[in-house]
Amino acid sequence: MRGDVMTTIIENQQNAVTTSASEKAWRRRKKRKDLLKEIGGHVLVFVVGLFFLIPFLWMVSTSLKVDQDVFRNPPTWIPRANATVNIDGEDYNLYDVVINGETRQLAYLERSGSDGVFIDPAEPEMEILAPMADATEVLEVNFAWENYPNALNRSTRTGLGVNFMTYFKNSLIISIFAVIGTLLSCAPVAYAFARIKFPGRDGFFLLVLSTMMLPFQVTMIPMYLLFNETLGWGDTFLPLIIPCFFANAYDVFLLRQFFRTIPEEMCDAARVDGASEFAIFSKIVLPLSVPVLATIAVFTFLWAWNDFLGPLLFLTSPQNFTMALGLQDFQGQHIVSWNLLMAASVLFTVPIIIAFFFAQKTFIQGIKLTGSKE
Amino acid sequence: MAESTIEKKSGRKEKAPRSRLEKRNTLLGMLFISPWIIGFIAFTLYPMVMSLFYSFTEYHARRASEWVGLQNYIAMFHDDLYWTSLGNTLYMVVISVPVLLFFSFVCAVLLNLKIKGQSLYRVIYFLPSIVPTVASTLLWLWMLNPQTGMVNSALSVFGIDGPNWFQDPYWSKPALILLGLWGVGGTIIIYLSGLQDVPTALLEAAELDGANWFQRLRHITMPMVSPITLFNLITGVIAMFQYFSQAYVFGAAASTSENALGAPLSSTLFYSVYLYQRGISYLDIGVASAMAWVLFFIILGCTFLLLKVSDKFTYYAG
Numbered sequence: 001m002r003g004d005v006m007t008t009i010i011e012n013q014q015n016a017v018t019t020s021a022s023e024k025a026w027r028r029r030k031k032r033k034d035l036l037k038e039i040g041g042h043v044l045v046f047v048v049g050l051f052f053l054i055p056f057l058w059m060v061s062t063s064l065k066v067d068q069d070v071f072r073n074p075p076t077w078i079p080r081a082n083a084t085v086n087i088d089g090e091d092y093n094l095y096d097v098v099i100n101g102e103t104r105q106l107a108y109l110e111r112s113g114s115d116g117v118f119i120d121p122a123e124p125e126m127e128i129l130a131p132m133a134d135a136t137e138v139l140e141v142n143f144a145w146e147n148y149p150n151a152l153n154r155s156t157r158t159g160l161g162v163n164f165m166t167y168f169k170n171s172l173i174i175s176i177f178a179v180i181g182t183l184l185s186c187a188p189v190a191y192a193f194a195r196i197k198f199p200g201r202d203g204f205f206l207l208v209l210s211t212m213m214l215p216f217q218v219t220m221i222p223m224y225l226l227f228n229e230t231l232g233w234g235d236t237f238l239p240l241i242i243p244c245f246f247a248n249a250y251d252v253f254l255l256r257q258f259f260r261t262i263p264e265e266m267c268d269a270a271r272v273d274g275a276s277e278f279a280i281f282s283k284i285v286l287p288l289s290v291p292v293l294a295t296i297a298v299f300t301f302l303w304a305w306n307d308f309l310g311p312l313l314f315l316t317s318p319q320n321f322t323m324a325l326g327l328q329d330f331q332g333q334h335i336v337s338w339n340l341l342m343a344a345s346v347l348f349t350v351p352i353i354i355a356f357f358f359a360q361k362t363f364i365q366g367i368k369l370t371g372s373k374e
Numbered sequence: 375m376a377e378s379t380i381e382k383k384s385g386r387k388e389k390a391p392r393s394r395l396e397k398r399n400t401l402l403g404m405l406f407i408s409p410w411i412i413g414f415i416a417f418t419l420y421p422m423v424m425s426l427f428y429s430f431t432e433y434h435a436r437r438a439s440e441w442v443g444l445q446n447y448i449a450m451f452h453d454d455l456y457w458t459s460l461g462n463t464l465y466m467v468v469i470s471v472p473v474l475l476f477f478s479f480v481c482a483v484l485l486n487l488k489i490k491g492q493s494l495y496r497v498i499y500f501l502p503s504i505v506p507t508v509a510s511t512l513l514w515l516w517m518l519n520p521q522t523g524m525v526n527s528a529l530s531v532f533g534i535d536g537p538n539w540f541q542d543p544y545w546s547k548p549a550l551i552l553l554g555l556w557g558v559g560g561t562i563i564i565y566l567s568g569l570q571d572v573p574t575a576l577l578e579a580a581e582l583d584g585a586n587w588f589q590r591l592r593h594i595t596m597p598m599v600s601p602i603t604l605f606n607l608i609t610g611v612i613a614m615f616q617y618f619s620q621a622y623v624f625g626a627a628a629s630t631s632e633n634a635l636g637a638p639l640s641s642t643l644f645y646s647v648y649l650y651q652r653g654i655s656y657l658d659i660g661v662a663s664a665m666a667w668v669l670f671f672i673i674l675g676c677t678f679l680l681l682k683v684s685d686k687f688t689y690y691a692g
Contacts, residue, residue, distance in 0.1 A: 041489040044487075045492075048481060051555075052498050188409065196406060213674070215612070215616055215666075222663075246410065305506060324507070367564065
């Protein structure tokens, strides 16, 4: 088998040397084959890519539609709204109306039975009666940007004065404190595991790693009772923020692995110069670890921003809802405003997308290191 | 380092400074890891002990009032809904996890083709996975809306009468799998980095030997990334046993009354959803705690089993 291939290659080479015409033909064939491969590859990657792209675009498209445009069948990609005409200071919708086989663009006034009352914008005095079946709305491209402020300001629970702006703010507060807490608590713990030799260190570290195995469900109910009943922190942000200030296994592990790559000699030199352990940690090790700290900050933010179960457990009054909880709650009320809901979803996603484009490398690195996005 | 130099130089006096250093290090070490120790005791050890304790007691009027032995476990195993939730979860573990893994592997292979513009494609494939879970779930609820959703509208163009998706007990789980497929970006990236580590020399040698593209994929690439497959499989199974948010949002959308989780007809009542319902909605602390511990052992068992049988299909190059 291998010999055959080798001989054909050698033959090919010989042929190439002897006849330049066949060499050209061979090169053309190869070029054509490569081109076909490239095109085929593009088609495949693109078609599968549509599966990822279309829902995303649909979310943005829906978020920019006016109410009447949302449920159009068949669905349309470009948001449209009724074209209007202003007659005597009032807006009327325009219709294409077929009258005696001739299509005229008329302003719609009101309905009368199965007929519609129209007027010609050119001569507003005369009312024209035509069957609605002969009239079709005139639509024009219209991006309803006002959906975004409307979504933020729209009251999501009647009478409570809450809106998505409230939820957005709550999510931001919780996520920022989660990041601060995680960085402050995980760094020293990881430093001790990486650089301070104390008895029982390996045992403790094993314990840290083993807590990763524990599913949240096991501790969920006692935590719920502890925070809500014993500590009386129910319906506050505290149950979501405070645990972040006490280190978690994932980030401790990640940081410890990174700290170990920092040359020990640097720390020893500082020790000889009489630097305290805390000075070594804060003045040498931390500044060198900015990239990994940034990774942890981004991922903690992502996790806290995304979290649904935590807020569901501890936040009960709508004033304290996070974005995730508020969106679900709004949908759960079966108020069908998909355009506003999608606008709110886009707003919920935007901070993450911005973070992604600013820290693409960090994102990819983090996923490879931790093996998950959450 | 520091310890050994002291030992050599001070000879007989070694005991005193060493123990002083050790004492200092112990103190420092404990000080530095104290956040974790406090957190571990308060938010892991204490809840674990309490959870185990609750699982053997009857919880009434805001306190564990009575030791009932294995009663909670027995009640749990006699509960039809418990088995429904376990069955639903196993459905997802057995079907969804392999489908997700296969799809992300295929995507990673596509993104690893030598064509122009791959960095743009990679962003497109990855972007959905960073959309927050609740937002992506709501988006798919909208896409899969039986009457007005774009999926069924698109199907009707081809003359196909689309299913009722999340409103139909037979289609609610496939709908969730579809939603899962959309967010596989993270797994794709892990696979992609694995694919990039496959030595090109191996692939070229196989090409010279006459192996076609598929044969190279099947007999070289797949064995080379099998440790990554194992990793993705284990993390996928563990995550699927704890599957909650998407199912909760789906169930709430399909139900007509509040607090009716798992709609339609308990088809999205997964283990963690039912545990939440028993423990938090009904405050049935004892049974929910028992459920949590059984879940823990199921996950441990599955992980152990996967690691055991993985020897046969995993290849470690290193």
